[in-house]
Amino acid sequence: MKDRKKNQKSFIPLWISVTLFIILAISSTLKKSPVYDETLHLADGIAYREFSNFRFGIEHPPLLRYIAGLSGYFAKAILPAREHLIRTDEEIRVNKWSPSKDFAFADKVFFINGSDTDRLLFTGRLLLLLVGIPLIIILHRWAKELYGGRAADISALMLALSPNLLAHAGLVTTDFGSAAFAVMAAYFLWRYTKKQDLKNYLLSSTLWALSLSSKHSAVFYFSIFQLSAFCWTGDKKKFAMHFLIQIPLLIFIINLCYGFTEPVCGAFFHADELKSLPLFVRGPLNLAAKISFLPETYLKGIAYSFFHSRRGHSAYLLGMYSVKGWLYYFPLAMLLKSTLAGIVLAALSALSVKSLKIKKDEMFFILPSAAFLIFMMLSNLNIGIRHVILLWPFGFLFFSRAAKLLKGRAPAAIAALAIFENLLIFPDYISHFNFTLGGPKQGIKYLGDSNLDWGQGLKQLAQWWEKEGKPPLTLSYFGSGSPEYYGIRYQGCLMATPVERGGEMISAENTGKEYFALSATNLQGIYLGHYSRPFGYFLSIKPVKICGSSIYIYDISDDYKARLIMGSIYHARGQKARAESEFRKAVKLNPSAEKIIRDYFSEKQ
Numbered sequence: 173m174k175d176r177k178k179n180q181k182s183f184i185p186l187w188i189s190v191t192l193f194i195i196l197a198i199s200s201t202l203k204k205s206p207v208y209d210e211t212l213h214l215a216d217g218i219a220y221r222e223f224s225n226f227r228f229g230i231e232h233p234p235l236l237r238y239i240a241g242l243s244g245y246f247a248k249a250i251l252p253a254r255e256h257l258i259r260t261d262e263e264i265r266v267n268k269w270s271p272s273k274d275f276a277f278a279d280k281v282f283f284i285n286g287s288d289t290d291r292l293l294f295t296g297r298l299l300l301l302l303v304g305i306p307l308i309i310i311l312h313r314w315a316k317e318l319y320g321g322r323a324a325d326i327s328a329l330m331l332a333l334s335p336n337l338l339a340h341a342g343l344v345t346t347d348f349g350s351a352a353f354a355v356m357a358a359y360f361l362w363r364y365t366k367k368q369d370l371k372n373y374l375l376s377s378t379l380w381a382l383s384l385s386s387k388h389s390a391v392f393y394f395s396i397f398q399l400s401a402f403c404w405t406g407d408k409k410k411f412a413m414h415f416l417i418q419i420p421l422l423i424f425i426i427n428l429c430y431g432f433t434e435p436v437c438g439a440f441f442h443a444d445e446l447k448s449l450p451l452f453v454r455g456p457l458n459l460a461a462k463i464s465f466l467p468e469t470y471l472k473g474i475a476y477s478f479f480h481s482r483r484g485h486s487a488y489l490l491g492m493y494s495v496k497g498w499l500y501y502f503p504l505a506m507l508l509k510s511t512l513a514g515i516v517l518a519a520l521s522a523l524s525v526k527s528l529k530i531k532k533d534e535m536f537f538i539l540p541s542a543a544f545l546i547f548m549m550l551s552n553l554n555i556g557i558r559h560v561i562l563l564w565p566f567g568f569l570f571f572s573r574a575a576k577l578l579k580g581r582a583p584a585a586i587a588a589l590a591i592f593e594n595l596l597i598f599p600d601y602i603s604h605f606n607f608t609l610g611g612p613k614q615g616i617k618y619l620g621d622s623n624l625d626w627g628q629g630l631k632q633l634a635q636w637w638e639k640e641g642k643p644p645l646t647l648s649y650f651g652s653g654s655p656e657y658y659g660i661r662y663q664g665c666l667m668a669t670p671v672e673r674g675g676e677m678i679s680a681e682n683t684g685k686e687y688f689a690l691s692a693t694n695l696q697g698i699y700l701g702h703y704s705r706p707f708g709y710f711l712s713i714k715p716v717k718i719c720g721s722s723i724y725i726y727d728i729s730d731d732y733k734a735r736l737i738m739g740s741i742y743h744a745r746g747q748k749a750r751a752e753s754e755f756r757k758a759v760k761l762n763p764s765a766e767k768i769i770r771d772y773f774s775e776k777q
Contacts, residue, residue: 627651
């Protein structure tokens, strides 16, 4: 009886971690508007269920989208006709793919047709964050088997309190869910290497199938973990036999996620569709299309992942801009966004190697993790640590070995530091940066996009605007959310949105307070064309408020320079009435601005 009670008590720290994770994830998501990709993911997920068709949204597999789309059972979702979304064969070619149709469809679903948007979004987020619960439990179990009970408690708590994991666990995106399935699959695969039993291998295979059905990059870490398992198993022939059993199971589950509606085994790729990809990618893809029994749109998605990675994407790092990225981007970004508690544990785990040599069991996940990091470093996609979020659970697993060095109250001190850092940034987890580097207020100097501002701050902007008495507001927003949906009246200025948003023009006769709200990503100028940084002036002045650690608000009531900048932007975009209004306000504030305006127009002639 005493042993039973003692065993039950040993799980108390684990359940505290699980409870903290649920409370923090749910409460933080309630305060956030949709991030850039969320409306697309959720609308596509609802459409999968309604249309029983998967010929759209090819850049991601359907599983997590479909699960989130079940929110349509719990809230009203009014969808446009399927013709607004379903693609033709021509439109789903990899080299011609564009998500613009998906974004337009999503905007109608959530902001035009009268759907119950808040409930749909909350339910979709809730359904996906639940995968974090078994992830914490499995990581706790793995750490316990490797390092003991104290290490297990540390790993579970660090995962539950991680701002970077909480940031993405509570979103309708594919990053966290796919990584969670992969970590759990890796655990059962590791167990398999010890016993080589079919039970653990089938559990691992099922979880790998779920990861592969959630995100295409899972193909890489599935492959390297299978290679790791092959090296670690004693009976290679038995592993080969089990691997052959695994393949049809993976194919079956992936097709199941597509509702068995997609064609298989055909010449799916047009002659010029893959020409921009290297031969070592084109060959296997064409072969897989003919013999693998994998769905057509699944293979198209894998091809598009390679295409996107090779093409690159606008990125920002330490004031620099690039489409092809930087080799050191991910290691540096991970360091900038790591908590101090995590860095302390990492340092202690490195020191522990002297007294506790790295074991073969640890190398099982260390080597694949290192290989995945190198793979991502060679990629041209440098738009967020969410693409390497898989490394956080494995990092916490390895760092928990530091428990051997923690004596007395040291574990409690680490836990207290982790809690302090979490509460310091709550609920703005996406914008988290190490507080010793200045936290989110200084984050704008380091990284952008989904590392800082992904469009999540509209709700908090609306709350501030109402509290201030709804003053005239100019807005430059980055994201797929709708300011109108949150009741914000605004005049748009260089909006970086997937659908057209312009707002209403502010009266030129206004003489009261007037504000300019700028999304951090627009303030950095990442997606505003040739990295021209049109709003660079605002980086030199202090905002009156930062909403959600992502939207910077400036008082421009008496700022003629701001008016000149806004006027020139409107003029360049052909919005003459708004340009004239801003120029008049600039002259009224400072008569000398008239000469600056004349010089500006003479240069344009």
